[in-house]
Amino acid sequence: MIVIEEIKYFIEAYFYQGIGWDLIEDAVIDHRSISKEERTKFKEEILYIKNLLDQNQFEIVNKIIVSNDFEGTKVSAIEGMQRFVNAILPLIEKFELKKEISYIPLKSLKYMIETIIIPTDTSLSYPFFSSYIQKEGDTFIQHFKQDLEYVEQAFKENDKSKIEEILQISHEKGVYIFDSEYRDSFIQEVMESLS
Incomplete structure (x- = not known):
């Protein structure tokens, strides 16, 4: 029986606080702020429990429930643990990096600008912007x-055609950060918060 530290952390952080099943996706999104190594271990633990459940190893699953003090939580019984695994695993996979999806320059930037309309009279909140991007998953983040590197490079090289395309995309939605004095700090702040 393996130690399930990451599942325990997740359950203590979210299920002891009364988050319902309807908010499980929000909990997974918030949980993504931990390191990649911890997220990988979390998935391994979920797959381990799934394997035990698939093989009807309910006695071992019950031992895990008891040894990790899950009584009184939403996963205090086999049915709850099964529901937990069935709810969490697809969400983990939804947000994972999918290498088969090719990068298309400015597609993600355009999507963000079309999705988050930043009024010109409002100061941009880097943490808000970054937290919104986190909800899109690892492929989108990458x-x-x-x-952002493309934008940075276009302005460094003064590539007029690329700059024109970038500004056209952003100006269509009233976003002027890329032709302002804050462009470089915006890129730096967002890149740091996504690292």
Whole structure:
């Protein structure tokens, strides 16, 4: 029987606080703020429990429930643990990096600009922007970071056609950060918060 530290952390952080099953996706999104290694271990633990349940190893699952003090939580019985695994695993996979999805320059940036309309008279909140990006998953994050590098490079090289395309995409939605004095700090702040 393996130690399930990451599942225990997740359950203590979210299920002891009364988060319902309807908010499980929000809990998984918030949980993504931990390190990649911890997220990988979390998935391994979920797969381990899933394997035990698939093989009808309910006695071992019950021992895990008892040894980790899950009584009084939503996973205090086999049915709850099964529901937990069935709810969590697809969400973990939804947010994982999918290498088969090719990068298309400025596609992620355009999506963000179309999705989050930042009024010109409002100051941009980097933490809010970054937390919104986190909800899109690892593939989107990687592509968005590549888009920011693309923007940075276009302005460094003074590539007029790329700059024109970037500004056209952003100006269509009233976003002027890329032709302002805050462009570099915006890129730096967002890149750091996504690292």
